[in-house]
Amino acid sequence: MVAQDGNNTSSQHEEELKVYSLEEVAKHKTRDSCWLVIHDKVYDVSKFLDEHPGGEEVLLEQSGSNGTESFEDVGHSTDAREMMKEYLIGELTEEDKKFTKDNGPKPWAYSSSSDQNSWRWCGASVAVCVAALMVYRALTR
Ligand code: HEM
Numbered sequence: 001m002v003a004q005d006g007n008n009t010s011s012q013h014e015e016e017l018k019v020y021s022l023e024e025v026a027k028h029k030t031r032d033s034c035w036l037v038i039h040d041k042v043y044d045v046s047k048f049l050d051e052h053p054g055g056e057e058v059l060l061e062q063s064g065s066n067g068t069e070s071f072e073d074v075g076h077s078t079d080a081r082e083m084m085k086e087y088l089i090g091e092l093t094e095e096d097k098k099f100t101k102d103n104g105p106k107p108w109a110y111s112s113s114s115d116q117n118s119w120r121w122c123g124a125s126v127a128v129c130v131a132a133l134m135v136y137r138a139l140t141r
Contacts, residue, residue: 075106
């Protein structure tokens with residue numbers, strides 16, 4: 001018979017998150033150990049410095065502190081947000097949390113996988129044109 005023990009090994013990553021204070025995070029601001037906080041989560045991006053499309057400088061600048069605002073200002077894509085999970089090492093202590101909300105990528109930063117978006121815009125534009133034409137014809141009759 002099939003044993004039903006498949007659900008106790010998955011999705012434990014979130015539960016295993018370590019808790020760090022901002023003070024602890026502030027000790028990691030070098031190339032060898034570069035941590036930063038985004039939306040109250042702690043990321044160790046030391047191994048990502050060379051790969052970051054925005055360059056290592058910006059990451060080093062934000063290291064040891066809260067990079068949420070800069071991260072959101074750039075409007076990182078869905079792909080970037082997926083990528084982050086790889087570098088997640090923990091979260092801030094309750095007292096250090098800012099409880100910022102992750103509103104997802106900005107409209108201009110959707111990843112290429114969501115080409116459907118352009119089609120949606122295209123469809124909407126056609127609909128607006130047709131509606132305008134109908135109104136025009138109704139008014140000029
Ligand atoms: C773990 C954290 C981060 C990851 C995984 C990440 C990933 C990425 C990726 C994949 C891109 C390419 C564009 C995109 O897909 O959105 C990018 C661009 C960029 N990132 Fe980050 N990033 C992180 C943190 C930060 C932080 C804290 C800053 C602070 C300023 C930053 C600044 C930038 C800039 C300036 C660009 C270039 C945007 C452009 O040229 O259009 N990133 N990042």
